[in-house]
Amino acid sequence: MSAAPAPPAPFLIRALLLAGVWLIYLVFGLTAASLAPLVPPIAAELGVGNGAMGLILGAWPLTYIAAALPGGAMLDRIGARWGLLIAVAVMAASAFLRGVVDTPLQLALAVALFGVGGPLISVGAPKLIAQLYAGRARGTAMGIYVTGPYLGGILALSLTNSVFLPLAGGDWRGVMALHGGLILAAGLVWVVIATLPAARPLTGPAGKSGKFDPAAFRDVVRSREVQTILAVAIGIFAVNHALNNWLPTVLQARGLSAAAAGYWAAIPTAVGILGALTVPRFATPDRQVGIMAGLFVSMLCATLLLQLVPGPLLVAGLVLQGIARGTMMTVAIMLLMESRDVPKERLGLAGGLFFTTAEIGGVMGPAAFGLVSDLSGGFVVPLVLLSVLCALMLALVGQLARLRPRLAAAG
Incomplete structure (x- = not known):
């Protein structure tokens, strides 16, 4: 969101960082939409109606509300490298926990955890892109990374019942574990990119943050x-x-x-x-x-x-x-x-x-x-x-x- 000019960074490093952000946003969209195709079997197993499922599906935006401002302040202090990695860890934990719950309340809490990491991505991604790009290139880069969550949503909606569920042996809990593994894989890619010597100055704290x-x-x-x-x-x-x-x-x-x-x-x-x-x-x-x-x-x-x-x-x-x-x-x-x-x-x-x-x-x-x-x-x-x-x-x-x-x- 900053209007500061982009730093003189090599094209390849900027492209790699953009790809890393896009991949994290992809698994963000995948996780956000992961329960929607599985509502009937989840509701049947946990014995809940549409009203309770609606509360469960809306649990993560509730924690997002509480975490957005503190998450933004933390990003100013630790930078995008660690901020996005923390977001990945929180999302993966949310996915894995969904697969081991026994009650509707436990599922709601597991979904709510996703909202703690979400703001780190929503704020961290445009913050990093604004540091990397300027002018029209900045708009193009933002247009590219914003396709990540949409593609993640497509994967969740179109492949869950036809591909992911059969791979998990027909068990929705296995689908959650599969998603958790994909999130961790995206996190590993981000670590490799963000810790490259040329990338480290670009993904750290951007100067002194005000109170x-x-x-x-x-x-x-x-x-x-x-x-x-x-x-x-x-x-x-x-x-x-x-x-x-x-x-x-x-x-x-x-x-x-x-x-x-x-x-x-x-x-x-x-x-x-x-x-x-x-x-x-x-x-x-x-x-x-x-x-x-x-x-x-x-x-x-x-x-x-x-x-x-x-x-x-x-x-x-x-x-x-x-x-x-x-x-x-x-x-x-x-x-x-x-x-x-x-x-x-x-x-x-x-x-x-x-x-x-x-x-x-x-x-x-x-x-x-x-x-x-x-x-x-x-x-x-x-x-x-x-x-x-x-x-x-x-x-x-x-x-x-x-x-x-x-x-x-x-x-």
Whole structure:
């Protein structure tokens, strides 16, 4: 997030570090989506309903909220080399522990552990890339590494029931152990890259970090524009996390097999990669609000089309979901960074505040979706509620469009 110029580092070292970050983000996405294709067998073995599973699926965003700001402060002190390695160790522990639980509470705690390491990646990756690249190269590098979690999600959704589960002898616990091994392998690659002599100066602490100033929060949060953007971020994460975690189960309820549902659920993720690499480049400051409105329209249509049986219209809904899913968070961050009320010296704080606030929706989305599906006996009502939420977010974006000119005039 820093605007400092990139250090004079050899192209190969920068490329290797970018590859290492991408690989860690890949296993991050794999782990985040690992339970979604396995909800039915896990729920059956542990004896829980959709409401309890929703709470379990939303456990890691809850700890993410608490860990984001301390994790960012720790990264400033220890640097990306150790910060990302710690994140890998925490993710691997979370994966392995999921495979040995006996109760729903133990599974929730194992999932929650993932949220402790998550912020180290979310903050550490852009922080390192900002040190390595400048100008257009920085945007290109960020566009590359952000494909990592999407590809990880594709692997989890499309291969869990068709490949990973058979490899694990049909036992979902073995799938968790397999994921843990993949995470450790990614960590080993990162250690090899980050400890190269030419890479060590680039992955250590970036100078002396300032003390945390609570008053800085007040300077940023009291802006009405920032408040509106953060409210939109909560809605984005609520919709995305709800659909990310429940989409395979919803598709199975529409008549697809577990394996087929995994492949269909991977469509939004695949489309999201293309969206993440293309749409943000058009989101110039004068277009950002309009593009965000269009993305919410896409997501609104997607939640309505998910009510249909498998067919062309349902595929269209999955494509629309992917376009919005792959771009909404990026455009929202750009809205925040372009705000007149966020000075350049507060961009890091604003980014941490964004993720901390947005993950409130990340917790509420899956939990509320599961609870409402239990109470209503299906997925019609929770999908309708997601449609209503998208409409409310459109209204907030409209308010933001009205607010920005007034703020510009006031400046």
